[in-house]
Amino acid sequence: MSIYSRRQFLGGMGALGAAAAYPGAWATSATPSGLSTDEVLGLEAQTTGFSNPLRLPGTSGLFGVLPATDFKEVHVVRSEIEVLPGQRTPVLAYAVESGGKTFLNPALLARQGDQMRVKLVNRIDQPTVIHWHGLSVDSRNDGNGLHVVAPGQQMEYAFTVRDRSSMYWYHPHAHGMIPQQAYHGLASLLFVEDDDEAALRKELALALGESEIPLVLQDKEFDAQGRLQYTPSPAQSFGGWVGSRLMVNLTERPVLKAERRIVRFRLLNGSNARSYRLAFLQQGRALGFYLAGTDGGLLAQPVRIDQTFLSPGQRLDVLVDFREAQAGRPVTMASLPFDPMHQEGGHDMGAMDHSQHGAVHGAAAPAAMAMEGDARALMRIDLAPSGTPYDRRLPARLSSLAAPLEPGGTPRRMRLGHDDQGHWTINGGVFDHATVALTVQRGARATWLIENAERSMPHPMHLHGFSFRVLERLGSPDQIRPLAGARGLLPQDLGVVDTLQVWPGESVKVAIDFSHPHSGDQDYVFHCHTLEHAEAGMMLRYQVKA
Numbered sequence: 001m002s003i004y005s006r007r008q009f010l011g012g013m014g015a016l017g018a019a020a021a022y023p024g025a026w027a028t029s030a031t032p033s034g035l036s037t038d039e040v041l042g043l044e045a046q047t048t049g050f051s052n053p054l055r056l057p058g059t060s061g062l063f064g065v066l067p068a069t070d071f072k073e074v075h076v077v078r079s080e081i082e083v084l085p086g087q088r089t090p091v092l093a094y095a096v097e098s099g100g101k102t103f104l105n106p107a108l109l110a111r112q113g114d115q116m117r118v119k120l121v122n123r124i125d126q127p128t129v130i131h132w133h134g135l136s137v138d139s140r141n142d143g144n145g146l147h148v149v150a151p152g153q154q155m156e157y158a159f160t161v162r163d164r165s166s167m168y169w170y171h172p173h174a175h176g177m178i179p180q181q182a183y184h185g186l187a188s189l190l191f192v193e194d195d196d197e198a199a200l201r202k203e204l205a206l207a208l209g210e211s212e213i214p215l216v217l218q219d220k221e222f223d224a225q226g227r228l229q230y231t232p233s234p235a236q237s238f239g240g241w242v243g244s245r246l247m248v249n250l251t252e253r254p255v256l257k258a259e260r261r262i263v264r265f266r267l268l269n270g271s272n273a274r275s276y277r278l279a280f281l282q283q284g285r286a287l288g289f290y291l292a293g294t295d296g297g298l299l300a301q302p303v304r305i306d307q308t309f310l311s312p313g314q315r316l317d318v319l320v321d322f323r324e325a326q327a328g329r330p331v332t333m334a335s336l337p338f339d340p341m342h343q344e345g346g347h348d349m350g351a352m353d354h355s356q357h358g359a360v361h362g363a364a365a366p367a368a369m370a371m372e373g374d375a376r377a378l379m380r381i382d383l384a385p386s387g388t389p390y391d392r393r394l395p396a397r398l399s400s401l402a403a404p405l406e407p408g409g410t411p412r413r414m415r416l417g418h419d420d421q422g423h424w425t426i427n428g429g430v431f432d433h434a435t436v437a438l439t440v441q442r443g444a445r446a447t448w449l450i451e452n453a454e455r456s457m458p459h460p461m462h463l464h465g466f467s468f469r470v471l472e473r474l475g476s477p478d479q480i481r482p483l484a485g486a487r488g489l490l491p492q493d494l495g496v497v498d499t500l501q502v503w504p505g506e507s508v509k510v511a512i513d514f515s516h517p518h519s520g521d522q523d524y525v526f527h528c529h530t531l532e533h534a535e536a537g538m539m540l541r542y543q544v545k546a
C-alpha cells in the first residue's frame with residue numbers, strides 16, 4: 001500500500017469527528033479515581049529507596065542509538081550485562097557492530113522511506129527470528145515465525161520503512177520460544193521519523209535521551225546470583241508469567257532527573273503478561289499529562305488525561321509538562337491498583353498465581369509483590385530547573401490523522417476464548433502454523449468485532465502486517481468505562497494501533513485496511529501479546545490473497 005492510499009484511508013471522512021466527539025470526555029481529577037490522598041502518598045513513599053539512575057539510550061552499548069541503515073548484521077547472542085547493581089546477569093541480546101562500536105539491543109532510528117537491509121545471524125542454540133512489531137512489511141520480512149532461523153543459520157531482511165513516525169519495537173517470534181527469549185532480553189526499539197515527528201521535536205525542543213525518554217516497562221525474577229528466572233507453573237504457562245521485580249529500561253528502582261519543562265516519554269510495555277495503569281503522582285495528587293500518540297504514531301491532537309492502561313506489546317507517546325509540578329518535590333511514575341481480571345473458567349487466576357508464586361520463589365519474593373494490579377511505584381523523577389529558558393507550548397495539532405472510516409458490511413467476529421485442555425482459542429481454534437485459518441482479499445477494508453468471553457482474562461490482541469483503527473468498545477468492565485468517551489473509546493483508541501487490549505466481556509470493533517504494495521499472497525498472524533497466551537494457542541495464521 002502506498003503512503004498515499006494509507007493516508008486516504010486514515011484520513012477518510014468517517015462518521016466520527018474526533019475533535020467534536022470527545023469534548024471534555026477526559027476531565028482530569030485531583031486524585032485518580034478510587035484512590036484516596038493517603039493511598040497516593042503511600043505509592044509515592046515507595047520511591048524513598050529508589051536510587052539507580054535510569055538507564056538511558058547512549059551512543060553505544062546497551063540501548064545505544066543507531067541509525068537503522070548504519071549496520072549490516074545483527075547477531076543473536078548470549079551475553080552478560082549488569083542489570084542489578086554489582087551482579088552479572090546472563091541474557092540473550094541483539095549484538096551489532098557499527099563504526100567500531102558495539103551495541104546490544106540498539107535503539108534503531110529510521111526515516112520513513114529508509115531501506116532496511118539487515119542480516120540476522122543466529123548464534124544461540126535455539127531457533128529464533130526477528131519480528132518488526134508494528135511495521136507494515138511483507139510476510140517474509142515480518143518475521144512472524146512461519147519461517148524461523150535455525151541455530152547457526154542466517155536470514156536476510158530487506159524492506160522499505162513505510163510506516164508513520166512512531167516508536168516501534170523488535171523482538172523474537174519463533175513459536176515455542178517467544179516468551180523465554182523475550183523475557184531473557186531479546187527486545188528493543190525502532191523509531192521511525194517523518195515530517196510530523198520532526199515538527200513536534202522542533203516545536204518542543206526535544207532531544208532523545210534528554211527531554212525525550214524511552215521507557216521500556218518489564219517485570220522480572222532473579223535468583224540470588226542475579227540470574228533471570230523463568231519457571232512458570234502450569235497455571236502461569238496458561239495465565240501468563242508475572243515477575244515481582246519491576247524494571248524500567250532494565251533498571252530496578254530507577255531515578256530520572258528531569259527539567260521543569262515539557263518532557264516526552266515513549267512508553268513500551270515489554271512485559272510478557274503484566275499490564276500497567278500508569279499515572280504521574282506528586283504530593284498526593286495525580287499530575288495531568290497529554291497523550292500524544294499510540295502504537296502507530298501521533299494523534300491528531302494531544303488529549304489530556306491523568307491515567308492510562310498499557311498492555312503487553314503496546315506503546316504510548318506521552319507529554320508531561322513538569323512546569324505544572326511543584327519545584328523541589330519528586331514526581332512518581334506509578335502503576336495504580338486495578339483488577340487484573342484473571343477469571344478464566346470461573347475461578348480467579350490472580351489468586352491462583354498468587355499462591356503458586358509464593359511456592360516457587362519462597363520468602364525472598366513476597367507473593368503479594370508479584371500480583372498484577374497492585375499499586376506499585378515504577379520510577380522517581382527528580383525535578384531540576386530548566387537549564388535554559390523554556391517557554392514552549394504544546395501544539396494544538398500533532399498530525400493530520402483523521403477519524404477512522406467505518407467500512408460497510410457485517411463485521412467479521414473474532415471470538416476469544418479457551419478450551420478445557422489448557423488452550424486459549426480464537427474462534428474456537430488453537431494455533432497451527434501450517435493452517436491458514438482465514439483469508440482476506442488484498443485491498444479489502446474490513447471491520448472485525450473482537451469479542452472476549454465474560455469469564456476470561458484481558459487479551460492484548462496484535463495484528464501483524466497492518467495497523468488498524470478502533471471504532472467502538474462495548475461491554476467494558478467497571479474500571480474501564482469511567483475512562484471512556486463516545487462509543488466507549490479510550491483515549492488510546494483514537495490513534496493508529498497494532499495491539500488492542502480486549503477486556504473480559506468486551507466487544508471491540510476495529511477497521512482494518514488490507515491494502516499493501518507487495519506482490520503475491522502474504523501470510524501473517526493475529527495473536528494475543530500476553531506471550532504465554534500466544535504459546536497456549538491464542539494465535540491464528542491468516543492470508544492476504546493477492
Ligand SMILES: [Cu+2]
Nearest residue numbers: 459528530533
Ligand atoms: Cu491473551
